Amino acid sequence: MHAKGQAMGSEWKDMEVDGATKRSMPFRIYDGSMQGKKSPVVLYFGGGSFLDKDRNEESPIARVFANSGALVIEADYAQPSENVFPKALEFAFAALRCLSSKRKQYGGRRSLLLVAGEEAGGNVAAGVALKARDQMPNEIDGQILLSPLIDPLMATASFREAEATGMRDRWTEGWSHYLGSGGGYCHPYAAPGHCSRLSGVAPALILTSQDDPLRDEAADYAARLVAAGVEVTSRVLPACQGWTQIYDAGAMAGCVPPDALRAEFEGFIEGLENRTSCF
Structure with a gap:
């Protein structure tokens, strides 16, 4: 491992995540952690509508988190799983298990551990958080969901706006690919x-x-998380502040919101730190 506080390139590297099955997947590290501080560790999943398999470009979202002082590990669940359920979720969860077991190497014993993702990656992060509750209770400290793609019915009023962005067909195809014929439609x-x-x-x-x-x-x-007693910070940012994996480059020109995202991330981390210091 590299020394804390050192800059590190974010090239992809394969890492074994399950020794029993010799399962490996690509990881990319964005290190914004500071020497001597218990920086949060974020396991991040990128978007791509369950269709993209190549993640050559750096994630601007992961970079924002790193610029806030976090150690961000982007896990490429799409390539080894071919973006299908349950393999994608299994790889993502194996990444969490691996990171949890090596937490001292990446952050520290007292570092917060979070899962995060946008669009399709938000779906994966939410699924991993649910599975962690069931199989690794109290192991993760928070989840960050950025415009998560979590409802295959695609029947909400705001979803009709997808017609204008040209994303409805892509999301329909993505859901079909991800769920396939394996009954995933009903799986939480x-x-x-x-x-x-x-x-x-x-x-x-x-x-x-x-x-x-x-x-x-x-x-x-x-709203449903709140009703279930989960602590939630929910924000609807102003228009023209969507996420780069959802809108095409032309529509997103000048709309990437690093300052707003950084402020929300840092506020959330501060709240989690205050919460854990009370126990």
């Missing part, structure tokens, strides 16, 4: 928006924007 880890048991999951930061077709399903998930 595959479609967290339809999960009926949400109590006990990690505190959540859920962000979307006024012009986001996924706005309503994100807001509904946030």
Whole structure:
């Protein structure tokens, strides 16, 4: 491992995540941690509508988290799993187990451990948080869901805005590919928006924007988490502050919100730190 506080390139490297099955997956590290500080460790999953398999570009979202002082590990669940359920969720969860077992190497014994993702990666992060509640209780400290793609029905009022962005067909194709014929449509880890048991999951930061077709399903998930007794910070950012993996480059010109995202992330981390210091 590299020394804390050193800059490190974010090239992809394969890492074994399950020795019993010799399962490995690509990881990319964005290190913004500071020497001597218990920096948060974030396991991050990128978007791509369950269709993209190549993640050559750096994630601007992961970079924002790192610039806030976090150690961010981006796990490429898509390539080894071919973006299908349950393999994608299994790889993502194996990454969490691996990171949890090596927490002292990456952060520290007292470092917060979070899962995060945007769009399809938000679905995976939400699924991992649910599975962690069931199989690794109290192991993760928070989940960050950015415009999560969590409802395969695609029937919300805001989803009709997908017609204008050209994303409806892509998301329809993505859901079909991800769920396939394996019955994932009814599985709470595959479609967290339809999960009926949400109590006990990690505190959540859920962000979307006024012009986001996924706005309503994100807001509904946030409300249902609150009703289940989960601590939630939910924000609808102003229009033109959606996420780069959802809108095309032309539509997103000048709209990437690093300052707003950084402020929300840092506020969420501060709240989690205050919460854990009380126990």
